[in-house]
Amino acid sequence: MPMPTALIAEDEELLAAHLRQELKALWPELQIVAMAAHGEEAVTMALTHRPDVCFLDIRMPGMTGLEAAAQLADDWEDTAAGGSPFPLLVFVTAYDQFALQAFDRAAVDYVLKPVQRERLAQTVSRLKAALAQRQQPPAALESAIEQLRGLLGVPAAPAAGGTAAAAPAGAPAATGGPATPLRHLQVGVGESIVLVPVDDVVYLEAADKYVRVLTADQEYLVRISLRELLPQLDTDRFWQVHRGHIVHVDAIERVHRDDTGKLTLRLRRRPERLAVSRMYGHLFRAM
Template identity: 65%
Template sequence: MNTPQRPTALIAEDEGLLAENLRQELAKLWPALEIVAMAPHGQAALDLALRHRPDLCFLDIRMPGLSGLEAAAALAEDWQEGPGAERPFPLLVFVTAYDQYALQAFELAAVDYVLKPVQPERLAQTCQRLQQALNQRQAPSQAASASDAPELQAAVEQLRRLLGAPQAPASAASPAAAPLRLLQVSVGNQILMVPVDEVIYFEAADKYVRVITASKEHLIRISLRELLPQLDGQRFWQVHRSLVVRSDAIARAVRDEAGKISLHLHGSAEKLAVSRMYAHLFKGM
């Protein structure tokens, strides 16, 4: 007779005392729950979740680097890659100090939350909901489809609503500021003037962004998150958390048998991957 596997969880919280308090409260309320990782920031939460593939993730909303929402969205993009991709997407609980308006948004998006500092009574309700959800996943009728794409797609849709991602390409630039037209790129003791209209795509590279044109590649010291609001969202589409493509450089979007989309560019053999978070941008008319 097989012993039932213990449910597993990850806690992501940059304040050590709060993280430990949450771990201790969970140990009291749910002794069978195994905490497999404690992440001090959003990038660590993403990396550890992909390594351990937990059943649950408790994510602090405000963390250094990636926020809890951004880490969850990145996790949804990467979940079906690598070892453990067959496991169902983790149930998400956001730990937040947001006001009532934000809490209503979480409820409407069907994502659970707990307020900081965590109250045992509220956390007990969350644990009960999570246990019920896990039991439903483990039911015989659900076991075969636990890792099916529709469940992950539902999580993606929830996260997109929470992040406020547009449903169609829309201007990401502030209405009060004209979109960026010229990049000043440092090369040795020179500063090159690169028209933004010549850029085929931008790709995040740690603290830099790779700028790809038809003839050259440049590196600029700015994060993609900082650059994106300065671009014309009608022309430049974010298709992955690390990739922004000039829309008229795209020749076609191809969906494979697994439902993954790749972009083929005009005059290039290069193909760019589109994440599930942005697949909604490519629908035939």
């Protein structure tokens, strides 16, 4: 049986070194194949090295540990194409006990900062048992995606004839529409401010620290991140379908599924085709 492998993603160098040292003492057989300093690097390294376990810091600059895990789940090669099993996930966090209830509900393991050997020993024991009884690859990936949906607050699939239901409260990243959803976007155009009704928006696209706002025949830039804008929208009408895209539900004409199961949206008033990530594929199902 090959030696188990792991990736550590932690932006604080001393904490990363401490975790690596503690793992070496508790689990000598474990090979640390990669050390990442931020979320984007964690995704790249995990896709390259295909570790059995990923230790992901929750709060990293740029992409958080949860977002990195979601991106990794979306990019992980399908087992039908020769992909390896999706890694077991352990989150390293400084969240208080209330927030940790979300991790307990999602059955995802976590360790608190600063990492204590006794608690890490429990995690190591669980990981060894999980690796010994590892699920078949497709089931492992689907299970991880379902857990991540709960942690990220991704809405549940729409009820028949209804809209997407909000995820349970208590997750580290909660969603759900505001009491008074945004009705207009104030967009700077030259020396003027244009009020764009959200009803006119076809979709929104992340563009670094900006958001591209696309209507049927116009495009604007708003100085806000997609993550900041989403909580201000009516999430019954605006669905996040990818880390970088939010779509007006009424603007979706058709959802195409290819031979590999990947979903693509065709829009009513725009020529672009938008990919749906695995994290949000459950929102689209035939009635």
